[in-house]
Amino acid sequence: MQGQKQYRLGIALSGGGARGFAHAGALKALAEANIKPDVLAGVSAGAVVAVMYGAGMGPEQIVEAFSGQAHRFSDFTRLSLGSPGLFNPAKFKRYVMGAIAPVKTFEELSVDTYIGVTNLTTGQACEFHTGELADVMLASCSIPIIFRPVEIDGDLYVDGGVLHNMPSWILAGRCERLIGVNVSPVKGLGKRPRLSDVALRSYQLMSKASVPGDMELCDIRVEVPGLEAFSTFGLKNIKQIYINGYEAMKLALQDAGLWLNNIIV
Numbered sequence: 425m426q427g428q429k430q431y432r433l434g435i436a437l438s439g440g441g442a443r444g445f446a447h448a449g450a451l452k453a454l455a456e457a458n459i460k461p462d463v464l465a466g467v468s469a470g471a472v473v474a475v476m477y478g479a480g481m482g483p484e485q486i487v488e489a490f491s492g493q494a495h496r497f498s499d500f501t502r503l504s505l506g507s508p509g510l511f512n513p514a515k516f517k518r519y520v521m522g523a524i525a526p527v528k529t530f531e532e533l534s535v536d537t538y539i540g541v542t543n544l545t546t547g548q549a550c551e552f553h554t555g556e557l558a559d560v561m562l563a564s565c566s567i568p569i570i571f572r573p574v575e576i577d578g579d580l581y582v583d584g585g586v587l588h589n590m591p592s593w594i595l596a597g598r599c600e601r602l603i604g605v606n607v608s609p610v611k612g613l614g615k616r617p618r619l620s621d622v623a624l625r626s627y628q629l630m631s632k633a634s635v636p637g638d639m640e641l642c643d644i645r646v647e648v649p650g651l652e653a654f655s656t657f658g659l660k661n662i663k664q665i666y667i668n669g670y671e672a673m674k675l676a677l678q679d680a681g682l683w684l685n686n687i688i689v
Contacts, residue, residue, distance in 0.1 A: 431462040431536070434599035436592040436642065437470025438635070439564075439585035440607035441656035444469020445487055446648045446669025450605045452483035453673035457682060463599065465551070465591040467540040467584035469607070471564040472520060475557060478533030479524035487666045489523050490659055513571050517562040530554050539564050540584030540591040544573050549587040551594045590638035603676075604642030606635060607651055607669065644680055648672040 435454075437447045447470055454461070466474035476486045521528070530537060530553055538553040541563045552560040563574035563581035573580040584591065585608070592604045639645045650668050654661050 429600045430598045431595070432600050433459070433461050434463045434465065434595040434602045435461040436590060436595055436602060436604045436638075437464065437466040437474055438590045438604070438606045438608050439468030439470055439583065440651070441469055442659055442662055443607045443648075443651045443654055443656070443665055444473055445490070445662040445665045446607040446651065446672070447473040447605055448477075448483040448486045449666040449669030449671070450646060450648070450673035451477055452666075453670045453677065455483070456674075457677050459677075459682070461535060461603075463536040463538070463595060465538040465540065465594040466564070467589055467591045468565050468567075470591065470605075471539045471561055471584070474535075474537050474539070475533070475561050476520070476524055478535040478537045479527040480534055481524065483666070487662055491662050508572050510569065511571055513562060513565065516565070517558050520561065521558050528558070529556055533557075538591070538594045540588055540594055541581045542584055542586040543579050544568075544582050545579040549584065549593070551584075551591070588634050588638055589632065590635045592638045592641040596641040601644075602642045603644040603646065604639050605646045605648065605669070605673070606639060607648045607665075608632070608635070644676055646672050646676045 435451075437444070437450075440446070447466075451473070464474040464478060466472070473486060476489070477483070481489070527533065536553065538551045539560050540549065540551050541560065542548075543550050559574050559576050560581075563576060564584045566572065566574055566582045568582050568586065571582075573582050575581075589608055590604055590606055592602060595602055639647075648669050649672065651665065654665055
């Protein structure tokens with residue numbers, strides 16, 4: 425190893441919509457192994473889990489925040505025809521920020537956190553790790569066409585998964601060890617797709633292209649199986665998704681020789 429790294433252990437959490445609750449399960453498995461990350465990087469759903477975890481919510485609390493009631497997609501968005509996105513997810517932003525209150529900034533998080541986004545104005549992948557959280561978190565979740573872009577300091581931002589759905593590129597070179605968790609399989613397209621289905625499918629195919637290379641940057645690569653059966657936006661199966669993430673991380677740690685020995689990588 426050349427030079428001192430900024431962090432000992434980093435975790436990179438991919439996008440994946442509702443499948444992102446598998447990240448909470450992965451963090452639970454890490455906690456049971458007495459492994460605590462020094463830094464998190466998240467994109468889209470991974471950004472939401474990273475922010476909630478960094479704000480002090482436990483993995484189970486993150487899941488319960490969305491499963492305690494019969495939450496639906498419409499509870500967090502409103503139709504926004506005539507804007508550069510089919511839906512306005514402002515209600516989702518308010519809900520997440522309410523759940524982590526009084527935390528409002530990156531600096532208030534207990535774990536250093538980086539959020540990957542795509543600058544739609546310049547066409548570049550970029551990250552935020554300081555300042556106000558709300559709009560950055562929302563931008564990282566804003567799948568193009570489905571959701572309207574978010575304006576930050578005069579530029580428009582959308583989902584970081586457009587260019588890098590696995591945010592390991594943000595932490596590469598900063599950590600002695602890096603774990604990547606990918607929860608974004610590509611589901612098949614139905615026989616009668618809607619406009620939103622075509623947009624989402626196109627986005628998934630595009631974002632998947634960079635994942636293999638970004639996973640190669642990780643020392644431990646966790647691919648959570650069995651998520652293809654679950655909807656990107658459906659919340660009724662998030663507890664099973666959580667279990668899938670837990671079991672995948674537990675197995676990955678066992679394979680790496682860490683689970684029983686409680687050795688921090």
